[in-house]
Amino acid sequence: MTDSPARPAPLADPHLVYDPLAGDGPKDVVVLGSTGSIGTQAIDLVLRNPDRFRVTALSANGGRVALLAEQAHRLRVRTVSVAREDVVPALREALAAAYGPGEPLPEILAGPQAATELAASDCHTVLNGITGSIGLAPTLAALEAGRTLALANKESLIVGGPLVTALAKPGQIIPVDSEHAALFQALAAGTRADVRKLVVTASGGPFRGRSKADLADVTVQDALAHPTWAMGPVITVNSATLVNKGLEVIEAHLLYDIPFDRIEVVVHPQSYVHSMVEFSDGSTIAQATPPDMRGPIAIGLGWPERVPDAAPAFDWSKASTWEFFPLDNDAFPSVNLARHVGELAGTAPAVFNAANEECVEAFLNGALPFNGIMETVTRVVEEHGTPETGTSLTVSDVLEAETWARTRAREITAKTATAEARA
Template identity: 80%
Template sequence: MSDSPAPLADPHRLFAPDEDPTAPRDIVILGSTGSIGTQAVDLVLRNPDRFRVTALSAAGGRVGLLAEQAHRLRVDTVAVAREDAAAPLKEALRGRFGPGGPLPEVLAGPDAATAVAAGDCHTVLNGITGSIGLAPTLAALKAGHTLALANKESLIVGGPLVKELAAPGQIIPVDSEHAALFQALAAGPRSEVRKLVVTASGGPFRGRTKADLARVTPEDALAHPTWVMGPVITVNSATLVNKGLEVIEAHLLYDIPFEQIEVVVHPQSYVHSMVEFCDGSTLAQATPPDMRGPIALGLGWPRRVPDAAPAFDWTRASSWEFFPLDTEAFPAVELARHVGRLAGTAPAVFNAANEECVDAFLNGALPFNGIMETVTEVVTEHGTPGTGTSLTVADVLEAETWARARARELTGKAIAEARA
């Protein structure tokens, strides 16, 4: 395996080698009221000598929390995607900052997050959920910022666009699995890497057959045994779509062929992923399940943040288990490999169709197994894309629009047939 071209995420390359290590980094947090964002805010507040947040963005559904974050962090700008959230946000900010104090600038609308991602800062943490994070990802890269990437969808649906803009070392992955691979890959050159091993908790349905899964409910799927996440990503963990997306992400981040990326089930979620080298050595990155460690890596690299997350208590006995993936019950990973190899707009179709099917499942309009059955049909109908590396944002948006519409059509057809 060649050591060129340089992968998007490379622990051997430092994007800003002339940075003053004693100066606080200016950070922008996108998706600040979500799971990644709130933990990032906690990390920053505990490390004021390392980080200063200049701007926040959120969807706009939790303006009270957003105003509280803006006040505690003393940010310059706050952005919301929903235009109707601007007025209540300003009111909430006045309540926090007081009647006479200067308020942060408020941006509102679908391009607000993209605007703050392009603003002055050192690092942009993209913690937005879904492919709407693509435009802010591209804006941050184009502006020359370090990108701490938790929004895997933007890389998956816009891989060639991201690769065209990103400089070596400019992206630091924040997903726990890819942060683990990033750290393990520091042990040797890419030419000595034999395999990436991505771990999966197995979700709430580990060990169940495909027939068993036909009867599970949304409440069952949302009961993740390890992580507390939003509903879409929690269902994606139950179907293992999330792991399929991570396989595509690993391929794009580290320029490793799909046949050298393996998924193994590890229920304890202690080992976040592993790298096997050509001499037979396997390096595993392990911590108790806590996203503040990967977030700290994304914000602080190449310097670690002391006590960012809990460490293991090695005086207590524990058992770590590993199991092969049941691809019959959980076909999402193999389907993701397929669309990853197709490239072009196929990953965008896969992701968009899945989001629509997850929504239908959560609303009782689709059985659990119907999620992947419908996504597979949409991907098959989409066929082999011809865009290749000439992919544009318009291509991605058009493919997503078609996939969402087709998934809704198929979901509605399934409902009608079930009621007939």
């Protein structure tokens, strides 16, 4: 296979380094979502490597102000922001308690646009560790401001694909998801023209090996018992339905400009191999580490340099078994549905993502059975139909589609719950 010379470069390319602010000394980093899983691990990495990284600003939703204040003090940041304006008084108290007498306190920003403002602030790299499609505006702001974007917020790329691709310069985005950081590193082994297939690995979640019928009566507790990763409830349920893999397939297509029919998902229970690239000569390059997000975070912040001892390595003196299984698309239809909405493009991925978020919330609240998550999402996607926006997608289009999808998912869920109660 050969590439047309006119074909644009992919968003994420390990052979290209976007570094307009290169210079001596540590990189200035803004961390969005600093009190979440990605943010806390990123800060741990920064504190262990002060010669490489310096955090200048932190952003969080506002649910953990004591932790945010502690992070701000340890890192000596200039600015902290919270999305929730109602927690500003509590944040001021927490900062006063964390800082010593006479120490200058950081500037505080608050409100829904605070993270977006920080994403455009003066820095080298923005780490977007926000969860959900609310991360789209900060992603766009960081790209427009010319920052290197270490992207852990997959939803912003998925729901705003054309918006992101229109702004991002070659090499400006470094993926932080473990699967996409793995693909990013494996792609460095060859040229783009030599790539035959991307292979995204999935742990299989807590329900690996179960049929669709077996999943009819699983509980919330069952779904939250992930065998490998410790994550928040929404992401853990997405892992149980394999929606997370569907989102990652869309993300891989957008990041690496590989057609959907050349992106495969395989189940790998040990979660040691984070993804693979198959090249045209038959060689497959795999990226493998013990499950630990600090490695992908280090790639996102440090590339093209590697950060020594960023994460644990394997002990090759000990025997281990690595298994791979085909994906059961009947029990887990989310991946094929994601391919479908990815090919539709426009607002379809936003509808898929928003409907899923509503359905997961309903499942967690006991208002929807496990299999009802994907049944409802499928129905919402079908009702949405083929989007008409095409390449002219706007932020307003995305927000409008998300609002419609959330409303429709809630309506269907309510009718389902009423019908089951009558039965």
